[in-house]
Amino acid sequence: MNPKEQPDQDFAGISPAEFFYRNRQMAGFGNPTQAVYSTVRELIENSLDACEDAGRPPMVTLSTVAEDANTITITVEDNGSGLPYDEVAQAFGRVLYGSKYERRQRRGTFGLGVTMAILYGQITTDSPVFVHTQSSEGPGREYGLLIDIENNSPIVVSEAAQDRCSLGTSVSISLKGDIKRAQDRIVDYLRLTTVGTPNARIAFDINGEIQGSFGPWTSEMARQSIPVKPHPRAVDLELLRRLLKEFRGDTIHDFLVASFQQLGVRTASKLLAFMGIDPKIPTEALTRQDYSRLCQGMRHFNGFSSPDGRCLSPIGEVPFIRGVSSVFNPSLLSYTRQGVFEWEGNPVILEGVLALGDAFPPADTPTLYRLANRVPLLYDASEDVLTKVVKQVNWRRYGFSKPQPVGLFLNVSSTRIPYRAAGKQSLAHISEIEEGASLLLKSLGRFLNGKISSSGAASRNRRKRREYSELIGIVAKYSSALAGYDSPPSTGPIVNKLFEVGEDE
């Protein structure tokens, strides 16, 4: 028997569309409730990215229409700049295709989410996605698209001019899904989205039954993230090889300066001396051993500055506080920030807002609201690294000797969010993020401690003192009467001593 003729060995490749079709629970499409939620979420995030790229405050509209008992059409419309016509089919009809592969912060990063929603719609209702896009020059056009799953390529089923009065993109997906069970989460998600993006207005109409809008809470524009070169500590052999392929210069010294951030002429000389590599070697003369030495050296040299944070777009103190205030109306709140720090050469900024107010259920630890690149994460909290850090803090030390109504909002900004799964619901246990969050929580905790004792604890204390005063007054009155005194002694100093307060309080 020739090896080719072995039995039961039927080898084949599958496309990434096929992979996610078979394993759709990994991408957030595991059941009809989750599918509706994920579809809304992916469309909203796509729209917010488009508006921010256009430099406009996002105006996003979500509307859903029930087609029958379990079929729903979900439409999300934005005021971005529209899409180039010749990219529409690929961008919506091909998994792992998109405009978001630069090294800067975006909500979407995989070119996966919206395509998964389209794919799910297609396999459950046989309907194409309808994408309308209008840019500043051309008249609008509408495309109907299906996905050829086996080949991971788009099928254009319709294409027509359709002019609308404003710029932007609108996407309509019909799918089998359970909107009734998803709608509360969706409204929560939209509300929290405007905490992460406080200059956005998000209007919604769910089956004509639930209508409303959130935001904008500020007119301030978020800092636009700009693409940056990779940090030297982000290097691996694959990245090094790619950068060398792109390099159009001569020596290794020039290559380092041209290809990396935080690597100027002087740092490059120091680094090469550290590695014992001649700075004049032409990159073409590098051997495979040199590649390995370079990677090792760049990861271990400690003369680099932290990664450039300009590729990030944190929420910012004033907008974040305004977002939380507008949505949750707390009585007290505090903002803190950690970073820029790094994991594997990726810059990270952590922002936290701690808020005290009746909107939060009293609990032994603060109620955690997670955001990553401004996107609220509502599922899979228990495995998230942020949840782990919140659990590690001794909250009793910060005034949680009894349940407190406190909300904790954490936003992680990075060029690479370490999602645990393609459904983007929780963050992996990256030790640098864990340490950063731990520092952030300590600083927020200290703020809280003072505030709880000066509000909750202090007012409890005052009430107790009043009650004691009354009781001791009564005891003093009757016991002095029994003892035959005319008037009871003054009990004030005793009570004050008991409660360790001065005479002035």
Next chain:
Amino acid sequence: MNPKEQPDQDFAGISPAEFFYRNRQMAGFGNPTQAVYSTVRELIENSLDACEDAGRPPMVTLSTVAEDANTITITVEDNGSGLPYDEVAQAFGRVLYGSKYERRQRRGTFGLGVTMAILYGQITTDSPVFVHTQSSEGPGREYGLLIDIENNSPIVVSEAAQDRCSLGTSVSISLKGDIKRAQDRIVDYLRLTTVGTPNARIAFDINGEIQGSFGPWTSEMARQSIPVKPHPRAVDLELLRRLLKEFRGDTIHDFLVASFQQLGVRTASKLLAFMGIDPKIPTEALTRQDYSRLCQGMRHFNGFSSPDGRCLSPIGEVPFIRGVSSVFNPSLLSYTRQGVFEWEGNPVILEGVLALGDAFPPADTPTLYRLANRVPLLYDASEDVLTKVVKQVNWRRYGFSKPQPVGLFLNVSSTRIPYRAAGKQSLAHISEIEEGASLLLKSLGRFLNGKISSSGAASRNRRKRREYSELIGIVAKYSSALAGYDSPPSTGPIVNKLFEVGEDE
């Protein structure tokens, strides 16, 4: 401005290799410890599948060698039938390529795991994977392979004849990784692997420091799973279209009978009547509306039998009990099974073993050991549906009024395991699996209840009675002496009355 010339819109597609390279934490390669563990795991599972396909009891050897402080070479060798030479490069050098896309139970299903390990090795050490394979006819060959990540295709760097004395495949991967931190988990994993595959022998040598082997605990061969046709309730529009494309017959009636399991001539007629479709319609005449009606009808018709379980390979009562007994040496144990039941047309069998013994830490609920298609899942337990079900049970009802040393082993067998992420560590919340597991636990719990009270509680009671007897005897002796009696009265009846037992106990 033409839409094509819009700024900062640089569209591109990425290969699945690139996707998982960028998001390696999703596939279990998020840090050096996890990377070592996942590499071992993926290689072992690949080998076990190969041996079972060959119909031989698996003999698998894991050996690791420390190349330097943080570089390790991991080699796994099996006694399978070897691979066809012309598939080696694709099978190991291409993500989402493999022999495992049939509808039957396998450990590996994605064509992802081993390729990810190879990719991780390549980007951290620049070393190719070395694959040696020898089948019954040809002489052995060894291949050195790298992955072209951008194009998701293999690069063969070396190929040479190399004859060995026995059949099988051996794979060697060098990677940067932390074996010291991973080794306890690895040994746990290997041990539990022989619970799931009790006829396997797994020998290991970790850096010459930790050596040993587990199994085989039985010589019984596992039932070999056979590929089956899809169940009608597994249908979606994509699957329907593919099956129609493959169909070489004429009418819709013939198509249904030929393409699905549990759909004989009579059921097909009933189903078509239920949907109001003429059984004589040629499949070519079907419209898109018909496709939708077919899908809907097949999902809602309730005349189908449960899915065929022959495509599954559960552990089985005797081997499972033997595996748990050999590894954990419990004093008591019980096996139960649920199914074949189904989720989305996929057959599922759940097996559980509950064991009482000193190997398990006393706790308020049983210590859970999860397996899926015989593979132990050691990470990410807290989000797993099985963990959820264990938490929902009121274990106090089954004798857990105080902590008990009980282990609970659950194995889920299915053609489609709903992993939450590509790293395959925990199961999504599929309601059918939840219900099945819940029934299984109740049945196991009832077994336990009797056993704990007749073993633990009863033996505690006997000990207490002995102690009371002694004490009361002493009291009786000295007080009767004090009172001047010659001999103390009999205390047995008093103690028995106190412990509510008859004279005979």
